[in-house]
Amino acid sequence: MTLLYSLDLLGTAAFAASGALAGIRREMDIFGVLVLGLVTATGGGTLRDLLLGDTPPFILQNETYLYLSITVSLTVFIFHRHLEFLKHPLTYFDAVGLGTFVVIGTGKALDFRVGFIGSVMMGVMTATAGGMIRDVLSNRVPLVLRKEVYASACLAGGALLWLLHQTSLPRAWSLLASASTVIILRLLAIRFNWSLPRARYIKH
Amino acid sequence: MTLLYSLDLLGTAAFAASGALAGIRREMDIFGVLVLGLVTATGGGTLRDLLLGDTPPFILQNETYLYLSITVSLTVFIFHRHLEFLKHPLTYFDAVGLGTFVVIGTGKALDFRVGFIGSVMMGVMTATAGGMIRDVLSNRVPLVLRKEVYASACLAGGALLWLLHQTSLPRAWSLLASASTVIILRLLAIRFNWSLPRARYIKH
Amino acid sequence: MTLLYSLDLLGTAAFAASGALAGIRREMDIFGVLVLGLVTATGGGTLRDLLLGDTPPFILQNETYLYLSITVSLTVFIFHRHLEFLKHPLTYFDAVGLGTFVVIGTGKALDFRVGFIGSVMMGVMTATAGGMIRDVLSNRVPLVLRKEVYASACLAGGALLWLLHQTSLPRAWSLLASASTVIILRLLAIRFNWSLPRARYIKH
Numbered sequence: 001m002t003l004l005y006s007l008d009l010l011g012t013a014a015f016a017a018s019g020a021l022a023g024i025r026r027e028m029d030i031f032g033v034l035v036l037g038l039v040t041a042t043g044g045g046t047l048r049d050l051l052l053g054d055t056p057p058f059i060l061q062n063e064t065y066l067y068l069s070i071t072v073s074l075t076v077f078i079f080h081r082h083l084e085f086l087k088h089p090l091t092y093f094d095a096v097g098l099g100t101f102v103v104i105g106t107g108k109a110l111d112f113r114v115g116f117i118g119s120v121m122m123g124v125m126t127a128t129a130g131g132m133i134r135d136v137l138s139n140r141v142p143l144v145l146r147k148e149v150y151a152s153a154c155l156a157g158g159a160l161l162w163l164l165h166q167t168s169l170p171r172a173w174s175l176l177a178s179a180s181t182v183i184i185l186r187l188l189a190i191r192f193n194w195s196l197p198r199a200r201y202i203k204h
Numbered sequence: 205m206t207l208l209y210s211l212d213l214l215g216t217a218a219f220a221a222s223g224a225l226a227g228i229r230r231e232m233d234i235f236g237v238l239v240l241g242l243v244t245a246t247g248g249g250t251l252r253d254l255l256l257g258d259t260p261p262f263i264l265q266n267e268t269y270l271y272l273s274i275t276v277s278l279t280v281f282i283f284h285r286h287l288e289f290l291k292h293p294l295t296y297f298d299a300v301g302l303g304t305f306v307v308i309g310t311g312k313a314l315d316f317r318v319g320f321i322g323s324v325m326m327g328v329m330t331a332t333a334g335g336m337i338r339d340v341l342s343n344r345v346p347l348v349l350r351k352e353v354y355a356s357a358c359l360a361g362g363a364l365l366w367l368l369h370q371t372s373l374p375r376a377w378s379l380l381a382s383a384s385t386v387i388i389l390r391l392l393a394i395r396f397n398w399s400l401p402r403a404r405y406i407k408h
Numbered sequence: 409m410t411l412l413y414s415l416d417l418l419g420t421a422a423f424a425a426s427g428a429l430a431g432i433r434r435e436m437d438i439f440g441v442l443v444l445g446l447v448t449a450t451g452g453g454t455l456r457d458l459l460l461g462d463t464p465p466f467i468l469q470n471e472t473y474l475y476l477s478i479t480v481s482l483t484v485f486i487f488h489r490h491l492e493f494l495k496h497p498l499t500y501f502d503a504v505g506l507g508t509f510v511v512i513g514t515g516k517a518l519d520f521r522v523g524f525i526g527s528v529m530m531g532v533m534t535a536t537a538g539g540m541i542r543d544v545l546s547n548r549v550p551l552v553l554r555k556e557v558y559a560s561a562c563l564a565g566g567a568l569l570w571l572l573h574q575t576s577l578p579r580a581w582s583l584l585a586s587a588s589t590v591i592i593l594r595l596l597a598i599r600f601n602w603s604l605p606r607a608r609y610i611k612h
Contacts, residue, residue: 023553029604031560032553046459051250053259055461060517060526067525109264117271118264132341137540139549141343145227145236152235196233255454257463313468321475322468336545345547349431349440356439400437 011097020076037073043130099182123158157182215301224280241277247334303386327362361386419505428484445481451538507590531566565590
């Protein structure tokens with residue numbers, strides 16, 4: 001499906017940019033910025049392929065993802081002081097990546113005959129694990145574990161795709177509906193500053 | 205073996221609870237608490253299956269482990285202020301999990317014809333890697349690397365299982381003897397506050 | 409190839425020693441020092457084998473690497489105060505390990521018909537991922553991401569091997585030439601204190 005592939009590449013570029021920016025913020029050298037861009041953009045899907053036993057993972061089967069992530073990361077490294085105007089659109093591209101990654105992950109798990117909860121987990125992981133590895137390599141608690149609706153939007157989209165998969169709806173429609181749900185939820189969350197309940201820890 | 209499976213589920217629940225509690229202590233949101241419960245309970249076994257090439261890993265083959273970990277994590281998230289009475293029994297359940305995970309890991313490696321040191325390593329990893337991932341995601345040096353006999357108990361149990369595997373003892377007996385060894389060593393270590401020698405670092 | 413295997417073992421020992429020393433510096437206990445030695449020496453190659461789908465990974469197929477890493481780590485743990493005289497040679501052994509790991513990684517990826525950028529990445533990963541895991545477990549931002557030419561030397565060596573692989577040069581010569589390139593670049597970098605450009609982050 002050409003549309004899904006285009007959205008996938010757009011999302012990959014957005015995730016690579018966010019990873020590279022995190023590396024720049026941590027004052028890493030050019031190699032560090034490259035690694036952070038790469039893992040943010042491709043880490044989730046790679047982990048998914050390892051778990052599904054589909055090796056070598058997608059990045060080694062179609063090197064477009066690697067070339068794209070590297071190009072974006074290097075561009076951000078060199079021009080980051082002049083990319084301020086991209087900050088706003090990046091939020092939208094990032095949401096598009098989130099939605100696309102979820103449906104690709106959940107969809108692939110369904111193809112591998114994984115059950116409901118496992119498929120949803122594969123979708124959420126495809127979309128969030130790269131960012132978690134980025135944060136771990138930056139020596140931080142992953143942002144997604146602390147204060148983001150990021151993950152709930154993914155959960156909702158993965159569950160919806162599983163549901164639609166049980167119906168006779170054409171695959172392309174299911175994928176688009178689920179991806180759109182994630183994207184819209186994500187943008188609403190940013191717009192209205194939603195966040196998940198957090199545990200208040202009281203030392204006994 | 206039904207007994208081993210029951211102990212395995214008990215251990216999974218105990219590990220999920222300890223992971224969820226770590227998430228609460230770090231003031232994570234509900235998704236973070238869920239992820240920490242999940243990786244603590246299932247991360248070690250998943251890594252073992254990846255290394256043995258047995259994909260998809262056990263969590264995707266029998267989703268009971270995922271449902272159990274998620275249920276326990278959510279319960280801990282909601283009721284953690286009222287679960288103080290579980291603190292003491294949790295220590296025992298945790299030890300049971302440790303012993304069970306070691307023998308399942310080492311036993312599976314032996315089935316895959318892995319050698320002595322590799323099999324012991326797979327057992328120790330099954331029991332400890334989930335907790336290490338939990339600590340890495342919490343931005344801490346893994347506790348097990350710093351001050352626990354946790355790991356030695358696992359090493360002893362894994363080595364014992366390998367040894368018994370060379371004899372004509374029925375499998376079930378070997379598994380039970382080895383798991384019990386780990387559990388007893390672990391509880392003795394807690395009771396008498398044992399700890400491993402630590403390197404005293406002197407800057408030259 | 410016996411020479412390559414010897415260099416591989418020498419590099420494994422050097423990486424295990426550097427990992428064990430990191431554990432000692434962080435005042436870990438004997439198990440922590442062992443784990444850090446093991447992951448530093450074998451983590452990169454293990455990750456490479458997982459990605460290439462060659463499971464169980466090399467460490468479980470030839471346990472020499474495990475026994476060697478464990479022996480070195482324990483020796484460093486016990487005698488670290490008397491090993492000062494090894495500090496200087498360790499730099500050279502470490503460079504040898506770097507070069508050997510890169511060509512083994514890139515070479516194996518080429519055997520698995522991975523493309524150019526993927527093969528170079530597998531080489532760099534084989535040489536650097538173990539150290540990254542060591543630093544993550546020590547709760548630090550991986551050194552290689554911040555201020556080392558470490559990685560560029562690996563990139564150059566991996567790319568050279570890919571290039572030579574396209575010619576009719578005998579495999580053994582290609583491997584030796586590429587490994588030597590990495591080793592010499594690495595030693596020059598240490599000698600002349602080279603480092604990669606770093607992003608200067610200016611908060612807007």
